[in-house]
Amino acid sequence: MKCKICSREAEVSDFCPLHLEAYRNVVEKYAVWEKALGIEWEEYLVQIQKNSLTGEWAKEVVKDIITRESIDVRKN
Template identity: 50%
Template sequence: MKCLVCDREAKEKFCMLHDKAYRNVVQKFEDWKRATGISWKEYLKEVAENTFTGSWAKEVAEQLLSEHND
């Protein structure tokens, strides 16, 4: 199976590098949610649009947002 973001081998959704970024994104969301009550989708948009976000996290956030279309 390939990473959803890049073409590297992945165990589940993401390769090792994007999985690490994904874990960071999820972990930070817990803090943000506690502090601001932000929703998961709003948070992902913030991460994807924030110029200070690392590119790995940004790519992961964009991928998660694309899965999240309603």
């Protein structure tokens, strides 16, 4: 199986180890944001994608999630 973002070899999921790590970080960080800000998942994704501090790997993962879940980012 290949990583659906970068086409590197992926063993246990849809992502290669690097994108999987980034994906886990994105999901983990959401728990913190949700607790602190009461932010929705979609809004969170849009915010971290706009954030210049977000790493490139995480941004690619977020872009993939947004595409897959057909989240309408224009309304934000």
